[in-house]
Structure formats: C-alpha cells, structure tokens
Amino acid sequence: MSKQESDVIAAQKESSNGASSNGHAKAAQFDASRNGHNDANAQNDLNAETLEWIESLEWVRQNGGSERVAQLLETLESHAHKMGVKIPFSANTPYINTIPVSEQPRYPGNLELERKIRSILRWNAMAMVVRANKESDGIGGHISTYASCATLYEVAFSHFFRGPNHEDGPDQVYFQGHSSPGVYSRAFLEGHFDESHLRNFRQELRDEPGLTSYPHPWLMPDFWEFPTVSMGLGPIMSIYQARFKRYLTDRGLKDLSKSKVWAFVGDGETDEPETLGAISLAAREKLNNLIWVINCNLQRLDGPVRGNGKIVQELEKQFRGAGWNVIKVLWGSDWDPLLERDENGALMARMNEVVDGEMQKYSVSDGAYAREHFFGKSPELLKLVEKMTDDFLRKMKRGGHDAEKVYAAYKAAEDSVDKPTVILAQTVKGYGLGEAGEGKNITHQQKKMNEDELRAFRTRFSIPISDDEVAKAPFYKPAEDSVEIKYLRAQREKLGGFMPRRNNKVVSLKTPSEEFFEEFYEGSGDRTPSTTQAFVTLLQKLMRDKEIGKLVVPIVPDEARTFGMEGIIGSSGIYSHIGQLYEPVDKSGLLYYKEAKDGQLLEEGINEAGSFASFLAAGTAYATHSVNAIPFYIYYSMFGPQRVGDMFWLAGDIRCKGFLLGGTAGRTTLAGEGLQHQDGHSHLLVYPIPNCMAYDPAFAYEIAVIIREGIRRMYEEGESIFYYLTLMNENYAMPPMPKGEGVKEGIIKGLYKLRPTEKPNAKLRAQLFGSGTILNEVLQAQQILAEKYNVQADVWSATSYKELYMDAQDCERWNVLHPGQPERVPYVKQCLKDAPGPVIAASDYVKALPETISRWIPNELICLGTDGFGRSDNRKALRNFFEVDAKHIVVATLSGLYREGKIEANVVERAIKELGVDVEKANPVTL
Numbered sequence: 037m038s039k040q041e042s043d044v045i046a047a048q049k050e051s052s053n054g055a056s057s058n059g060h061a062k063a064a065q066f067d068a069s070r071n072g073h074n075d076a077n078a079q080n081d082l083n084a085e086t087l088e089w090i091e092s093l094e095w096v097r098q099n100g101g102s103e104r105v106a107q108l109l110e111t112l113e114s115h116a117h118k119m120g121v122k123i124p125f126s127a128n129t130p131y132i133n134t135i136p137v138s139e140q141p142r143y144p145g146n147l148e149l150e151r152k153i154r155s156i157l158r159w160n161a162m163a164m165v166v167r168a169n170k171e172s173d174g175i176g177g178h179i180s181t182y183a184s185c186a187t188l189y190e191v192a193f194s195h196f197f198r199g200p201n202h203e204d205g206p207d208q209v210y211f212q213g214h215s216s217p218g219v220y221s222r223a224f225l226e227g228h229f230d231e232s233h234l235r236n237f238r239q240e241l242r243d244e245p246g247l248t249s250y251p252h253p254w255l256m257p258d259f260w261e262f263p264t265v266s267m268g269l270g271p272i273m274s275i276y277q278a279r280f281k282r283y284l285t286d287r288g289l290k291d292l293s294k295s296k297v298w299a300f301v302g303d304g305e306t307d308e309p310e311t312l313g314a315i316s317l318a319a320r321e322k323l324n325n326l327i328w329v330i331n332c333n334l335q336r337l338d339g340p341v342r343g344n345g346k347i348v349q350e351l352e353k354q355f356r357g358a359g360w361n362v363i364k365v366l367w368g369s370d371w372d373p374l375l376e377r378d379e380n381g382a383l384m385a386r387m388n389e390v391v392d393g394e395m396q397k398y399s400v401s402d403g404a405y406a407r408e409h410f411f412g413k414s415p416e417l418l419k420l421v422e423k424m425t426d427d428f429l430r431k432m433k434r435g436g437h438d439a440e441k442v443y444a445a446y447k448a449a450e451d452s453v454d455k456p457t458v459i460l461a462q463t464v465k466g467y468g469l470g471e472a473g474e475g476k477n478i479t480h481q482q483k484k485m486n487e488d489e490l491r492a493f494r495t496r497f498s499i500p501i502s503d504d505e506v507a508k509a510p511f512y513k514p515a516e517d518s519v520e521i522k523y524l525r526a527q528r529e530k531l532g533g534f535m536p537r538r539n540n541k542v543v544s545l546k547t548p549s550e551e552f553f554e555e556f557y558e559g560s561g562d563r564t565p566s567t568t569q570a571f572v573t574l575l576q577k578l579m580r581d582k583e584i585g586k587l588v589v590p591i592v593p594d595e596a597r598t599f600g601m602e603g604i605i606g607s608s609g610i611y612s613h614i615g616q617l618y619e620p621v622d623k624s625g626l627l628y629y630k631e632a633k634d635g636q637l638l639e640e641g642i643n644e645a646g647s648f649a650s651f652l653a654a655g656t657a658y659a660t661h662s663v664n665a666i667p668f669y670i671y672y673s674m675f676g677p678q679r680v681g682d683m684f685w686l687a688g689d690i691r692c693k694g695f696l697l698g699g700t701a702g703r704t705t706l707a708g709e710g711l712q713h714q715d716g717h718s719h720l721l722v723y724p725i726p727n728c729m730a731y732d733p734a735f736a737y738e739i740a741v742i743i744r745e746g747i748r749r750m751y752e753e754g755e756s757i758f759y760y761l762t763l764m765n766e767n768y769a770m771p772p773m774p775k776g777e778g779v780k781e782g783i784i785k786g787l788y789k790l791r792p793t794e795k796p797n798a799k800l801r802a803q804l805f806g807s808g809t810i811l812n813e814v815l816q817a818q819q820i821l822a823e824k825y826n827v828q829a830d831v832w833s834a835t836s837y838k839e840l841y842m843d844a845q846d847c848e849r850w851n852v853l854h855p856g857q858p859e860r861v862p863y864v865k866q867c868l869k870d871a872p873g874p875v876i877a878a879s880d881y882v883k884a885l886p887e888t889i890s891r892w893i894p895n896e897l898i899c900l901g902t903d904g905f906g907r908s909d910n911r912k913a914l915r916n917f918f919e920v921d922a923k924h925i926v927v928a929t930l931s932g933l934y935r936e937g938k939i940e941a942n943v944v945e946r947a948i949k950e951l952g953v954d955v956e957k958a959n960p961v962t963l
C-alpha cells in the first residue's frame with residue numbers, strides 16, 4: 037500500500053499548492069503550467085525532475101517508513117520557507133479516508149452477526165418512534181439520526197465502550213440526544229428494558245414506565261449520565277469531563293487515566309459556538325482520553341449543513357488547526373479498489389471538488405444518476421466504473437456505514453498518544469429509510485411510516501416479521517439463546533457490562549461540625565470584610581479541612597483577583613497537568629502565581645461556558661466517578677444565568693451538586709462598572725430551575741449557615757440540588773448571628789427576624805425586609821423611622837425569596853387540593869402572623885422577587901428594587917437613582933402607613949422634604 041500512501045502525501049502537497057489531483061503525470065503537468073513553461077523540452081525536464089522527486093520519496097517510504105517521509109517533507113518545507121518560497125497554507129488533506137487500507141487493523145468481531153444485530157436495532161428504534169406517533173399524534177421523535185449513526189455506535193458498543201465493571205474504569209459517553217431511540221433499542225435487546233418501555237417512548241406519565249425523549253438524568257437517574265440534547269452542550273461538557281478526569285488523577289483523588297470520554301456530535305451541531313469554542317483547550321491539555329465522533333450526514337434539520345461546501349473539510353481545518361488528531365472516515369470498502377486504480381488521481385480530485393449538496397443528491401438517486409453526474413465528469417472516471425452495475429454504484433457505502441473503517445478509526449483514536457481525536461464520519465441521514473426519508477430534506481422530522489415503507493425497511497434489513505404483521509411495526513427480539521443475543525451480551529460482558537448506566541449509589545460524607553463554622557457565626561468584630569471576602573475565608577478553611585478539604589474544587593474564570601483569591605492561587609496553586617515550565621514574575625513574593633500538577637484551583641480563563649462545564653464535571657463526579665467533589669464556582673454574577681442560562685438548566689437535569697457564587701453582585705453594590713456588569717436580576721433568572729437553591733445573603737454567618745446546610749443536604753443526605761449564592765463587594769462589619777430561636781432555620785427558609793423593634797406595642801408599626809447589602813440601608817431606615825417619625829419597625833433579613841415562594845406555592849397547591857382540611861400556612865405568612873404594619877421589601881435585585889410572595893403577605897406590601905439598566909456611579913448615587921437607599925425605604929414605609937390610614941399624607945410629604953427625596957424624578961426603569 038506504499039503507493040496509496042505516497043499518493044496521499046503527494047496530494048496533500050499538491051492540494052496545498054492549489055492543485056486538485058495527484059499522480060506523476062498530473063504533477064508534472066501542474067509543474068509546467070504553474071511555471072508558465074510552454075516549451076516542450078523544458079516541460080519534459082520538469083516532468084522528469086518531479087518524477088525523480090516522487091520516486092525518491094517512494095524509496096524513502098519503503099526503506100525508512102512514512103514517518104521518515106513526513107520528516108523529510110517537513111524539513112524541506114522549513115528550508116523552502118527560509119529560502120523565501122511562499123507556500124500557500126492549507127490544513128486540509130484530500131477527501132479520502134485518513135487510514136489507508138494497508139493500515140486497517142483486522143476486525144476483531146463477527147461482521148455478519150453484527151450487521152444482523154444492527155439491523156434489528158435499526159428496526160426497533162424506528163418502530164419505537166412510529167408506534168409512539170401512531171398512538172399519540174404529534175408526540176415526536178427521530179428516526180433518521182440513529183439511522184445514520186447506528187454503525188458508529190454499534191462498533192463502539194461491541195468493541196470499545198468500557199462499561200462499569202471494566203478494569204480500566206468506565207468510559208463516559210455523550211450520546212447525541214436525537215439518537216436516543218437507538219440506545220433504548222440496544223437496552224431492549226440486552227434485556228434492560230422490556231416491550232412496555234419501548235411502547236412508552238416519549239410517554240412518561242403512564243402507569244407503565246416510559247422512556248424520556250432525550251438523555252435526561254433527572255428523569256432516568258440510573259440510565260442517562262449526561263443531558264446532551266441542547267446542541268453544543270454535550271461537546272463542551274465532554275472536553276471539560278476529559279480534563280476533570282486528568283485533574284482527579286493528577287491530584288491523587290482517583291486514577292482515571294485508562295478510560296476515555298466519547299462524544300457523539302451532529303455535523304449541524306458544530307455550528308454552535310459551544311461545540312467548537314473550547315477545542316483548543318483539549319489540544320493544549322493534550323487530552324488523548326477524548327474521542328469525538330462527528331456524524332457527518334451532511335444534513336441538519338432544514339436541509340444540508342453546507343450545501344455549497346464541504347463540512348468535513350471545514351471541520352478538518354478547524355480541528356487540525358487547533359491541534360487535534362483528525363481521522364476522516366469517508367468512504368466504505370467498496371471504494372478502495374477504485375481508489376487503488378485511480379492512477380492519475382482523477383477520482384480523488386472529483387471527491388475533493390464535489391459539494392455536500394451534490395453528495396446528498398447521490399444518496400437519494402439511483403446508480404445511473406451517480407454514473408452520469410459523479411463519474412460522468414471525465415472519461416477516465418467513467419472508465420473506472422464501467423464494469424460496475426448501476427445497482428452496485430447505488431449501494432456503495434459511505435465510510436460511517438462501514439464497520440471495518442469505523443473500527444480502524446476508533447482503534448487509532450484509542451491509541452492516540454498526546455492529542456484528542458476527532459473522527460469525521462461521512463454517513464447518510466435516514467440511512468435505510470428509502471422512500472420514507474433517506475437523504476431527503478424532510479428526514480429529520482420524519483416520524484411516521486406507511487405500510488409500504490415499513491415493508492421496504494423490513495425487507496432491506498431482513499427483519500423476520502411477516503407481511504401480515506409489518507403494518508403494526510411490532511418490536512422484534514430474537515430468542516434469549518439466539519446467537520445474536522448471546523453475542524451482544526458476550527461483547528458487553530467482555531467490556532465491563534451494560535451501559536449507559538448512571539451510578540446512583542453514592543457514599544455520603546460527613547458535614548463539618550457546627551464548631552467548624554463558629555468563627556463566622558461570631559461576626560467580624562472590628563474588621564469590615566465584604567461578603568465575598570467572608571466567603572473566600574470560609575472556602576480557604578474548607579480547603580484546609582482534613583476530611584473534605586481535598587474534595588473542594590474552586591473554579592474561577594480569570595477573576596480570582598477580583599474576589600481576593602490570590603491566597604488560594606499562592607497556597608493551593610492553579611491546576612496544570614504539566615506543572616509550571618516558567619519562573620513566574622512574582623516568584624519572590626509570598627503568594628506568587630503558582631501552577632502545579634496537583635494544583636487545586638481550576639482557573640479557566642475568560643470562559644464562563646467552559647468554567648460552567650468544569651462545574652458540571654466536578655458537581656457530578658459523585659455519580660460519574662464516585663468522588664464527592666464539591667465545586668465552588670465563583671464568577672461575575674452578571675455572567676451567570678444571563679450568559680449561560682442553558683447550562684444552569686442543564687445543571688438541574690444532570691443532578692449537579694455544588695455551589696455557584698455570583699460575585700460582584702447587586703445592581704448598586706458594584707459601583708462604577710455600569711450597565712453591562714451590574715446584576716440586579718440573576719436571582720429572578722434562576723427561579724424556574726426547580727432544584728436550584730438561591731440565596732442573597734447579607735452577612736458572613738448567613739453564608740456559613742447556607743453553605744453548611746448545602747453540604748449536609750447535597751453530600752450527606754444525597755439530595756440532587758445545587759446552590760446559588762450572590763456575594764457582594766461592599767465592606768462592612770459582619771455582625772454576630774442573633775441568638776434568638778429559629779435564626780438558622782429562618783436563614784435557610786428564606787426569612788428571619790434580624791432586629792426587632794424595642795417597642796413592639798407602639799402605635800405605628802412596620803415590617804422591613806432587606807437582602808444583601810441593602811439590608812444595611814434597611815437597618816438605617818429602621819433607625820430614622822424610630823428617631824424622626826415615631827415608627828417602630830422590625831427588620832427581617834430576606835435571604836431567599838425563591839425559597840419563600842416555593843414553600844408558599846407548595847402550601848397553596850395542597851390547600852387547593854384538600855378543601856375542608858386544616859389549611860397549611862406558608863412560612864412567610866407564619867412569620868408575619870403577629871407582625872403589624874406595612875411590609876417594605878428592599879433589595880439590590882428587581883422588585884419582581886418580593887412581588888412573587890405578595891399574595892401571602894397579609895399586610896400592605898411595597899417593593900423597592902433595582903429594575904432598569906445599571907449606571908456607572910458610586911453606591912450612594914446609584915441607590916438614590918434606583919430608590920433603594922434608606923431615605924426611600926423611610927418614605928415607602930410612611931406611604932404604607934398612610935395607605936393603611938395610620939398617618940396623614942402630610943407626614944409623608946414632610947419626610948420627603950426632610951430627607952430630600954426627588955418625587956418628580958423619572959422612573960429608573962425607563963431611563
């Protein structure tokens with residue numbers, strides 16, 4: 037096969053020069069035309085010279101191997117550069133398989149039997165969707181995605197994917213979301229699902245168990261590991277998963293060095309920035325434990341991915357440029373003899389030039405069409421296929437449907453030494469569907485098949501179902517002792533058992549004692565830290581803890597200095613697989629910029645999506661790797677759910693644990709940064725995520741109570757929840773935790789009385805709610821109200837409106853469904869039972885937060901918040917602008933009392949004047 041390989045190399049060189057073919061004669065012709073030599077003698081000289089070079093290369097290949105050839109070419113190229121020769125850059129190789137036939141390993145399985153098994157899987161996957169849609173019109177599902185990638189999956193299931201009992205540990209597989217019917221279909225043959233599961237695909241609310249539309253660990257917690265259906269998230273998660281496995285290995289927490297991470301990606305899905313946005317990290321970190329399989333069926337939902345171009349070539353450039361190992365699997369074995377006979381490179385040139393839209397056309401056309409349009413481009417090509425029938429031409433496979441080609445690619449990927457691998461597999465969307473959708477633009481949406489189409493499918497894949505039965509699309513499972521089932525099971529047995537499987541048996545850890553947190557309960561004394569600093573101190577203490585310290589995974593996106601985490605960089609170091617190859621500029625200092633192989637901090641650079649992917653990998657390590665990693669991801673709160681909201685949602689689905697810390701939070705607390713940076717709404721954005729616990733704490737002890745409770749619930753009790761805390765950068769003394777009853781409970785439930793009035797029996801009473809640093813404004817207002825206006829107010833710290841809201845809704849629902857029974861009273865209502873006067877709720881967040889609980893507040897409620905775009909100015913000016921400072925709280929309280937008929941309007945007017953409130957100022961929300 038030396039010939040083919042040298043062809044490839046020659047073609048690479050030529051294509052980089054803009055030529056479209058290889059071969060001696062062609063090369064010489066090209067030489068001549070490029071140099072403008074028309075003179076026949078000169079041309080002959082050039083031909084001879086080129087031939088000599090090619091022959092020399094072939095000699096080197098035979099005697100020194102392809103590596104030596106590559107070395108020589110590299111040296112020559114560098115030399116040419118030195119001589120000033122301009123060589124046009126191309127990261128592309130020709131449009132042929134990367135692995136030549138000569139290097140294809142022997143296939144280790146029974147090809148014929150595997151083909152039979154694949155056929156059955158295809159049938160059941162299709163039948164699952166067709167039947168579900170027959171029963172419930174519009175229930176949806178996808179046939180054509182799995183149809184195109186069945187071979188890609190099956191070769192991996194039969195020969196590669198390590199299962200849970202494999203001695204190297206399990207592989208992590210990110211399945212393409214829309215291919216779920218194929219994965220279910222296999223679980224059915226393996227005996228993990230019965231017919232009722234398949235019957236209830238996409239029908240989860242029946243008496244029998246159903247199957248989720250796509251991979252959702254929330255709904256199938258012992259099956260699916262990773263939600264992938266929101267395009268782009270599977271790919272980016274897989275990169276950070278592979279990196280996190282390295283991290284756990286390098287830090288000695290668990291050796292995960294022998295298993296792999298696989299991600300199956302759609303070619304259309306590569307348009308998502310999240311898909312390709314982090315590929316350079318994978319190469320930089322030399323993640324040879326990562327294998328991507330991009331199913332290049334050349335189609336997305338509406339039509340071709342690149343009708344006028346070539347998606348495979350486009351991707352090849354990007355991945356090669358980023359430093360990945362790229363393996364193209366484009367043509368099946370039927371094409372090998374043709375390429376072998378392609379002496380002048382005409383076939384390869386044709387493969388290089390044909391655009392994807394045309395390739396798609398061949399998949400829906402007969403052999404005569406391909407002969408006329410693909411091979412008909414030149415007499416040479418027509419001659420190449422003259423002995424082949426049209427039927428043979430029609431059946432010639434694309435690489436992704438050829439198990440031997442796919443196996444060769446996977447094997448090479450597994451053996452990659454220091455690079456992640458991407459396999460670009462060319463397939464046909466809806467392969468095997470025939471008239472029902474194969475290669476058609478509508479195929480992605482195809483969910484129904486008529487009797488003729490079902491019969492044709494059955495016949496094409498030789499499924500033993502009779503003509504009488506076929507219309508009902510019955511599921512087919514060979515007998516338990518059939519060769520197919522035995523083989524299927526035996527292969528999985530060899531590879532460590534059934535998969536996908538999510539580990540639900542989690543070993544719990546012990547929450548640090550109350551004493552551990554005591555210093556935070558005691559307050560800061562004379563010191564005036566911000567809540568951010570208080571958190572970082574707590575984080576450092578947790579990291580030093582003997583029991584759980586090593587499990588803590590701090591994550592930052594280039595923001596450690598912003599949050600005062602230099603100490604963590606200096607003490608624990610930033611994780612780097614290769615350590616630190618340079619002397620940092622600040623090495624002489626106490627806390628230098630330290631990178632280390634066992635570094636604990638994940639410093640992800642300016643990359644919130646990547647940082648969140650790290651959070652997900654760490655926060656699910658309890659299930660994926662049986663390591664109770666506790667991630668603390670701290671970032672600019674504005675770049676949280678607003679920036680990567682879909683990943684927050686996914687964190688819920690994937691049952692991620694850990695703490696998200698939105699730093700520099702609060703629309704008026706982050707002063708000068710202005711409109712794009714000041715977050716006053718992220719708390720509202722996490723409302724819909726059912727298992728996200730959101731808190732806006734004001735003091736160090738509140739943070740300590742919430743974090744302790746979080747560790748207890750997530751890691752001791754094993755609850756599938758995660759925490760979102762906002763942290764602010766305003767410095768003030770952290771008070772000690774009030775001694776009264778129910779404070780800790782109140783902090784956790786979202787509301788507790790912080791500073792009650794000393795005169796509860798006064799005539800004028802009010803209730804003030806405050807959150808985050810605005811609680812300090814509320815405390816000031818309490819004083820002003822008492823001193824100047826004779827109003828006695830209780831001050832409450834509202835740590836979580838979301839918690840109050842969830843609790844109230846839960847009570848409400850129960851009460852609606854249980855008339856005549858004693859009503860359940862929401863916690864917030866219980867708190868306000870004996871609390872007279874209007875309620876004024878102020879925070880650095882939008883007014884909608886306290887509004888969500890307004891129905892359960894028995895008194896008059898006035899909400900103050902930071903609705904509107906932020907501004908650059910100092911806190912005083914901002915709080916005046918957004919009307920959340922002490923004076924606005926006082927005026928709102930007096931207004932509330934006036935509405936309740938407790939005071940005259942002129943009292944409010946007097947306060948407005950005395951406090952300098954501008955009542956003619958426009959509403960900040962419109963400014």
Ligand SMILES: Cc1ncc(C[n+]2csc(CCOP(=O)(O)OP(=O)(O)O)c2C)c(N)n1
Pocket residue numbers: 180181184214265266267268301302303304305306331333335336337341465480
């Ligand atoms: C973020 C996101 N946007 C849109 C969709 C809807 N969608 C589902 S599949 C699909 C096309 C997928 O094409 P491709 O990635 O090529 O996969 P194929 O089915 O061809 O293998 C689209 C647009 C989605 N699931 N997620």
Ligand SMILES: [Mg+2]
Pocket residue numbers: 302303304331332333334335336341465
């Ligand atoms: Mg596609």
